Amino acid sequence: MASDSRAMTPQDHSPVAGLAHDERGGISNVVLGMLLFITSEVMFFAGLFAAYFNVRANAPQWPPINAETGEAFHLEILPLVGPATVLLILSSFTCQFAVWAIRRGDRTAFLRNIGVTFAIGVTFLIMQGIDYTLLYSEGITLSSGTFGTTYFTLTGFHGAHVFGGAIMLGVVLYRGLAGQFSSRHHDAVEAVSLYWHFVDVVWILLFSLLYLLPGKSPAGV
Amino acid sequence: MHPLRHPRNAIIVGLMFSFIGVVYWFVQYRANFQTDIAGVTLLLLLGVAVSIMAYVLIAGSPND
Numbered sequence: 001m002a003s004d005s006r007a008m009t010p011q012d013h014s015p016v017a018g019l020a021h022d023e024r025g026g027i028s029n030v031v032l033g034m035l036l037f038i039t040s041e042v043m044f045f046a047g048l049f050a051a052y053f054n055v056r057a058n059a060p061q062w063p064p065i066n067a068e069t070g071e072a073f074h075l076e077i078l079p080l081v082g083p084a085t086v087l088l089i090l091s092s093f094t095c096q097f098a099v100w101a102i103r104r105g106d107r108t109a110f111l112r113n114i115g116v117t118f119a120i121g122v123t124f125l126i127m128q129g130i131d132y133t134l135l136y137s138e139g140i141t142l143s144s145g146t147f148g149t150t151y152f153t154l155t156g157f158h159g160a161h162v163f164g165g166a167i168m169l170g171v172v173l174y175r176g177l178a179g180q181f182s183s184r185h186h187d188a189v190e191a192v193s194l195y196w197h198f199v200d201v202v203w204i205l206l207f208s209l210l211y212l213l214p215g216k217s218p219a220g221v
Numbered sequence: 222m223h224p225l226r227h228p229r230n231a232i233i234v235g236l237m238f239s240f241i242g243v244v245y246w247f248v249q250y251r252a253n254f255q256t257d258i259a260g261v262t263l264l265l266l267l268g269v270a271v272s273i274m275a276y277v278l279i280a281g282s283p284n285d
Contacts, residue, residue: 027281039273046266050259057258 034191038198041161045202048154052209055146062216064147068139073147075211078134084127085207088162091120092200095169099193102176105183111176114189117196118173121166128159154206161199168192228280235272239265 027035056062063073075081098113132152135141142152172192175181181189242264249256 026283027277032277032281035273035277039270039277042266042270042273043263046263046270049266050262053262054259057256 028187028190030187030191031194034194038194041198045157045205048157049205049209052150052154055150056216059146059216061218062147064145066139066144066147068144072215073140073144075151078131080127080131081207081211084124084131085203087120087127088124088200088203091117091124092197094120095193095196099186099189102181102186102189103183107176107179107181110181110189111173114169114173114176118166118169121162121169121196125159125162125166128155128162151210154210158199158202158206161202165192165196165199168195226279226282228276231272231275231279234275235268235270237268238271239268242268 061072063075065071066073094113095117098110098117101107101109101113140151141148143149169192172181172189175188242261245264246256246261248254
């Protein structure tokens with residue numbers, strides 16, 4: 001078998017945009033694919049946000065009246081939303097610390113930070129599960145009119161993305177423990193960190209919409 | 222590298238698209254139409270998506 005004269009050397013490593021060793025410019029396939037995926041995800045969540053705004057704008061009051069209890073829906077019963085939000089924002093920092101650590105070749109700091117990020121992601125999902133249980137016990141379900149549908153669709157799809165991100169972080173952690181990443185070879189770490197930041201930004205928007213945006217009173221009240 | 226090829230210029234491309242969303246909302250607001258809030262939301266976030274796409278095109282091009 002003839003030797004491949006174009007075999008990859010460490011210097012031929014596909015570039016990650018923005019890194020000091022990327023003198024040729026360009027962008028790695030992994031990061032390119034993740035950026036294109038995130039672009040499509042932006043429009044996916046844009047559709048969900050648009051539907052939420054449309055339903056909210058056309059409702060006589062928001063949150064609407066719960067037909068079963070006769071009172072307006074309320075989300076103040078969720079004690080874990082605030083801490084979960086703080087944790088998710090914190091996880092973006094630890095994820096970025098992991099990226100910076102592997103860029104400078106500090107594998108110990110990389111593994112520590114990516115491990116913490118993974119743990120926070122799983123904790124967030126557990127907290128969201130507890131919140132869902134509380135809502136169900138209050139009678140707020142996916143079939144509770146437009147409010148329940150939009151709330152569970154928005155937070156549920158975000159939770160599914162966090163779940164996907166946690167799996168990616170788990171794979172990166174496993175590969176990191178196996179010594180597969182270095183300061184020159186860590187495209188997967190860069191790509192997963194981009195995705196995790198995206199999931200974090202979406203949650204900040206969701207949290208602002210669902211919990212901070214003031215409600216709408218019925219006309220004339 | 223040509224200054225126009227700087228990846229940060231992708232933000233400007235995205236802002237141009239979002240600006241169309243602002244104009245779309247402003248026209249409805251001034252004309253006292255019922256606001257198409259879904260359309261405005263989609264146009265504004267299209268700016269974000271296009272910004273990332275522009276970044277991919279700019280940063281993904283080799284320097285040579």
